[in-house]
Amino acid sequence: xxxxxxxxxxxxxxxxxxxxxxxxxxxxxxxxxxxxxxxxxxxxxxxxxxxxxxxxxxxxxxxxxxxxxxxxxxxxxxxxxxxxxxxxxxxxxxxxxxxxxxxxxxxxxxxxxxxxxxxxxxxxxxxxxxxxxxxxxxxxxxxxxxxxxxxxxxxxxxxxxxxxxxxxxxxxxxxxxxxxxxxxxxxxxxxxxxxx
Amino acid sequence: xxxxxxxxxxxxxxxxxxxxxxxxxxxxxxxxxxxxxxxxxxxxxxxxxxxxxxxxxxxxxxxxxxxxxxxxxxxxxxxxxxxxxxxxxxxxxxxxxxxxxxxxxxxxxxxxxxxxxxxxxxxxxxxxxxxxxxxxxxxxxxxxxxxxxxxxxxxxxxxxxxxxxxxxxxxxxxxxxxxxxxxxxxxxxxxxxxxxxxxxxxxxxxxxxxxxxxxxxxxxxxxxxxxxxxxxxxxxxxxx
Numbered sequence: 001x002x003x004x005x006x007x008x009x010x011x012x013x014x015x016x017x018x019x020x021x022x023x024x025x026x027x028x029x030x031x032x033x034x035x036x037x038x039x040x041x042x043x044x045x046x047x048x049x050x051x052x053x054x055x056x057x058x059x060x061x062x063x064x065x066x067x068x069x070x071x072x073x074x075x076x077x078x079x080x081x082x083x084x085x086x087x088x089x090x091x092x093x094x095x096x097x098x099x100x101x102x103x104x105x106x107x108x109x110x111x112x113x114x115x116x117x118x119x120x121x122x123x124x125x126x127x128x129x130x131x132x133x134x135x136x137x138x139x140x141x142x143x144x145x146x147x148x149x150x151x152x153x154x155x156x157x158x159x160x161x162x163x164x165x166x167x168x169x170x171x172x173x174x175x176x177x178x179x180x181x182x183x184x185x186x187x188x189x190x191x192x193x194x195x196x
Numbered sequence: 197x198x199x200x201x202x203x204x205x206x207x208x209x210x211x212x213x214x215x216x217x218x219x220x221x222x223x224x225x226x227x228x229x230x231x232x233x234x235x236x237x238x239x240x241x242x243x244x245x246x247x248x249x250x251x252x253x254x255x256x257x258x259x260x261x262x263x264x265x266x267x268x269x270x271x272x273x274x275x276x277x278x279x280x281x282x283x284x285x286x287x288x289x290x291x292x293x294x295x296x297x298x299x300x301x302x303x304x305x306x307x308x309x310x311x312x313x314x315x316x317x318x319x320x321x322x323x324x325x326x327x328x329x330x331x332x333x334x335x336x337x338x339x340x341x342x343x344x345x346x347x348x349x350x351x352x353x354x355x356x357x358x359x360x361x362x363x364x365x366x367x368x369x370x371x372x373x374x375x376x377x378x379x380x381x382x383x384x385x386x387x388x389x390x391x392x393x394x395x396x397x398x399x400x401x402x403x404x405x406x407x408x409x410x411x412x413x414x415x416x417x418x419x420x421x422x423x424x425x426x427x428x429x430x431x432x433x434x435x436x
Binding site for chain 2: 029055056062116120122131140151154155157183189190193
């Protein structure tokens with residue numbers, strides 16, 4: 001088995017801040033992005049792709065890495081630089097092969113399939129049929145009509161913030177209030193999505 | 197408690213195994229409930245998508261700020277790189293176009309004037325002609341041996357001295373060449389005796405302070421006495 005290498009001080013700091021959550025998490029996300037943003041220039045030079053495409057690949061790399069760190073899938077066997085570069089390289093190659101046709105739909109289907117894994121096969125089968133029929137563009141459009149507070153709430157929820165963290169970020173009295181408010185926001189959205 | 201609340205509890209992993217089983221059965225049995233679960237999952241997926249998009253925008257702002265703050269440095273780097281290229285070009289052009297050194301002038305003159313030596317087809321048995329053929333065939337060592345063999349029996353042979361000196365000069369054996377040219381100088385009977393010029397050219401090629409001083413004097417003599425090689429003497433003395 002490969003022996004884990006010890007992470008450098010800055011790597012460890014960034015990971016600890018990310019896992020800590022709240023305001024620190026946001027800071028460490030930005031720190032992570034900035035730290036290796038020179039990959040963008042290198043990627044442009046190496047792959048000959050436009051800056052916008054390489055920027056998108058790099059942003060996706062950081063988002064993927066954040067997800068992996070938060071879900072404890074990053075085990076620290078390599079430095080963050082090596083780990084990120086591997087993801088970045090694959091994303092650039094995907095770009096070149098034009099396999100990433102629609103980033104949004106990829107992200108959404110990943111989230112949905114992750115959620116469905118919890119369910120029994122019978123329940124999963126029913127939901128998969130409904131998911132295929134659903135009008136996600138309409139849902140996305142309806143979500144833009146929600147008030148700021150609800151949109152912010154759902155944004156943080158979508159970013160895997162806990163109710164406690166959302167309470168701190170949006171100045172709610174308690175995590176329970178956040179939960180109740182979030183469900184209310186979703187009901188509001190559902191009425192807009194199913195007007196009849 | 198609304199259905200959304202129950203659904204939220206399930207996906208947050210807050211249900212007991214029994215509650216989980218009931219929840220999954222309800223999806224299979226109750227289409228309206230299944231629709232609400234689908235809505236919940238869709239909302240989560242779109243929220244996640246929005247969160248990622250929001251982060252991308254934040255990253256874009258950060259990146260643009262970084263680019264702006266770096267741009268003066270990058271501009272300076274570009275200017276320096278351009279200046280280095282221009283300087284390289286200037287130096288390259290200078291080296292290409294700059295006036296040749298005295299040694300280069302002398303070498304060029306020797307190659308132009310004595311690169312090929314005149315061969316007379318009248319007497320093939322003449323050892324001088326034999327040496328010249330070898331010289332023109334670039335067999336310099338062999339040509340020198342021929343001229344030296346003539347000098348071995350006739351040490352004052354003007355042509356043998358001249359050609360032995362020229363071959364030695366081409367072989368960059370400057371001391372030997374000077375010896376032959378000095379002996380050649382004593383032949384006053386020849387109207388066109390380039391011995392002084394050839395000595396000067398050899399000294400220029402040999403280089404060094406002492407050689408150059410001697411060469412300068414010899415070249416001045418060429419001009420003063422109106423000897424053969426005035427043009428090259430004038431060129432060499434022009435920027436001494």
